[in-house]
Amino acid sequence: MTEKASKVATKATGEPNEALGAATVPAAPKRAPSVASQPAAKHTSLAAPAAPVAVAKAKARGKEKEAANTGASIAVSISKAREGEKRKFEQTWDLIFALKNVDLKKPENRFSFDFQLPAGRGRKGKIAFIADSLLEDAKKHADYAIGRTDIERMAKDRKALKKMAKDYDFFVAEAPLMPLIGKSFGAVLGTRGKMPMPVPPKAKVDALVEAARNYIRVSLRNTPTIQVPIGSESMKDEDVQKNLEAVFNAIKERLPKGKNNIRAVFIKLTMGKPVKVEM
Secondary structure (H helix, E strand, O other): OOOHHHHHHHHOOOOOOOOHOOOOOOOOOOOOOOOOOOOOOOOOOOOOOOOOHHHHHHHHHHHHHHHHHHHHHHHHHHHHHHHOOOOOOEEEEEEEEEEEOOOOOOOOOOOEEEEEEEOOOOOOOOOOOEEEEOOOHHHHHHHHHHHHHHHHHHHOOOOHHHHHHHHHEEEEEEEEHHHHHHHHHHHHHHOOOOOOOOEEEOOHHHHHHHHHHHEEEEEEEOOOOEEEEEEEEOOOOHHHHHHHHHHHHHHHHHHOOOOHHHEEEEEEEEOOOOOEEEE
């Protein structure tokens, strides 16, 4: 093959064609690969993935349905708890929690907090106010006012202290007095879950007392049970339910494993039988 022919062949085929000898043959055109020889395309579904908004709406509908079922169950339990014998006095609604798998030897699992019932107590709660600089305002707005100079004197009369603890629903005190109150009244008020809620010396007494009338004390100490008042017998069922759900959520949030730490919930009137509430 001449040098010229070799160059022509190389240009046509991309490489020298030594087998051609002196003659040159035009390069065959490249064939397109057959359909059968092409790799099969991956199958993809034509269905578009569910949009995040649609998924969120479906979850919301599920939660609404669950809440509706729970609400209906609570309403049935309240109605059933009313069926007991009528008494000559107005009874209190009590909500009882039986807990499980809560290690109360650990301080972080125990708690005590004040909670304002969203639908109120159903009656005007009686407030005792222990005050120093706020004493005059406390006398005007609270149901019972105790001055600093009265604390040590009252501490000597244990019978009177027990009566006071029974007669008043909620106690409030100026924060600087708390050490003295703990020393003097702690043995009686503390064991009854009625140690005062501390407030600053410049608090607005009138607004504070009105809010306190609907407060309850929620405590978890040494036994895995919680019992709190959530209203009065004269309240409408829907208001009792509103308080029940609010207290349930407040307690659930403070338990280490939330709802998983609640074995059972019961509601009852003072002299009635406990009725289980499905939450």
